[in-house]
Amino acid sequence: MSVTISDVALAAGVSKGAVSHALNGNAGVSESTRARILQVASDLGWKPNLRAKALSTSKAFAVGLVVARDPRLLGTDPFFPAFIAGVESTLVENDFVLVLTSAMGQDKEEQSYRKLARDGRVDGVILTDVRVRDPRIALMQELGLAAVTLNRPEGVSSFPAVCMDDTEGIAGATRHLIALGHERIAHVGGTQSYIHGCSRRRAWEGAMVRGGLKTDLFVEADFTAAAGAAATADLLRRRDRPTAIVFANDLMAIAGLSFAQSQGIAVPADLSITGYDNTELASFLNPPLTTISTDPVLWGRVAAQVLLDQLNGVRGGDIVLPEPQLVLGGSTGPAPSMDFANSPD
Amino acid sequence: MSVTISDVALAAGVSKGAVSHALNGNAGVSESTRARILQVASDLGWKPNLRAKALSTSKAFAVGLVVARDPRLLGTDPFFPAFIAGVESTLVENDFVLVLTSAMGQDKEEQSYRKLARDGRVDGVILTDVRVRDPRIALMQELGLAAVTLNRPEGVSSFPAVCMDDTEGIAGATRHLIALGHERIAHVGGTQSYIHGCSRRRAWEGAMVRGGLKTDLFVEADFTAAAGAAATADLLRRRDRPTAIVFANDLMAIAGLSFAQSQGIAVPADLSITGYDNTELASFLNPPLTTISTDPVLWGRVAAQVLLDQLNGVRGGDIVLPEPQLVLGGSTGPAPSMDFANSPD
């Protein structure tokens, strides 16, 4: 069928071993024969059989990504597809491939990793949606898989992290609102067991405290539109209702924006809103969303690179990517007068 | 390291070959020894080494999916993540795995498939975003890969298709609008070189013709929010501007909805809008979107199953999934009076 290493050896008049050494740049072949072997190999159009290589070297030449989210929720998150595209762009240059697994539930997730490891499907994994005390860190060590985490988990982790600090973005959005005269600025947070849910809340808290404002207007949601709308309803029902809301992602912000408008609350006249992600949709809303622009493609590209480096024995420290930037839209404006804000009806 | 087939053979006092036959249910081993071998294997906790199996059987135990879309666009499409979750749910039950590749541009796409095939990374592929005359059909045949297509391409295809007919959904939405008294119903279509872009336009045309209405209010867009907004702007600028717009997906519909509102056009009072996909976000908009509910998870599950059947030599005909259903929201309402609709300012 296809041309094998034996064919090359035969044609070049050398042994299989010599061909292997020649092509892997190992010592043990003279420059002249190496050149001849390379010539013959390219003439014959030989490409090493990846499966044979995988068996003899005990490598997979693949990295894994286990997505543990509700598929319905997943569909609305702009992060993953873009992130994966970034990962892929690095992998393809290194003749690696991405094995994607989706797993729902704690058990299923662990099983997925175990199966990937046991079957030797991957050499390493990318850990996304990192949780505050993430059990996967220990699991990867047990399984002997290489790994990278997106941002640094709170506990001890021996794996490199690729960090895109959301603190400055959220703090910037909060300061932006404070500068506009807002005082009652709420935060609708994401799932707090995720480190990015947690860090965004803390960033908001920090900026509020620094601005001399209270941090009692917090609602924990879970990054979904449904939760975003519910949290907004909750906040707007309050006696001391906020004049601005910092949402932990665009999806919740859009749901919140729509909910407010459905209640006759004008954005940004009565209520200012900020999101996080800078979804394509954000700039086409009415009003366009003030949000924070991340770069998931870059994140994916770098995460994959760090993982590959690790597989090559190169072990650097954490990498910190450029901070996401605030993108001003029309959903934020000057704080309404107190009286007006508290008596909407 | 790990326990191999030789260990089992040794422990059971038989040869490697006997163990292999016993575990694959082949003839050539007596029932008694088969039972003994199975017992020993399970005692030793033996699991066949997938890489060795892959080499000797020339199989990959994996299927591929090449996504050829702009990553930024991808992020906003709810289809893929849910579809992939469905695919995965079938694969995991069969000890298969999904290899995901993202490729931008015609050349890159073809290269991706060639590389997957050459490296023996996958046994078959799932073809999504099928184009009207899709060159990938011939390519897969050339490469000797199994395949399934989502919906049936127009040209000849020897591969099974898993179909979810969008005709009835779009036609239903159009009829719904006609029943509400609309006469100038526009369609903002998706990329027409995709069969689903094309079929949705035809479904709209068919329903319009059957309703005795003209089909001149058509704008081709490309499924993005930007294009949806631009197409809406185009339509609303017209002298004979529509009183309703059928969008080919939710993303464009949401952008169109927002654009109309930003122009002071009330939805649904002045303009009715329908989408397609039933994104989570759709029901949390203001007004909630009338849209069409598809089941991408089911689609993925079935597509993967059909592909696996094919790999097992079982070759059935096309499978037709239940038709997507119209979901009524608040974005559609009775047609405004003619005079009002034509003199908005």
Place this chain on the structure above:
DNA sequence: CTGAATCACTAAACCGGTTTCGTAGGTTCA
């Protein structure tokens, strides 16, 4: 001039399975 070290390469083991081929032992039938 000789023993040791180096070089360039071959032969063969190895990774862990599958599959073909050969054969010992028992059964069937003429």
Place this chain on the structure above:
DNA sequence: TGAACCTACGAAACCGGTTTAGTGATTCAG
């Protein structure tokens, strides 16, 4: 009783690479 035929299994080839051990020729030091 012997030829023909199964059955049940072992031995070994095979998939296509990598890696180690070994060998003959050359180089070098003493």
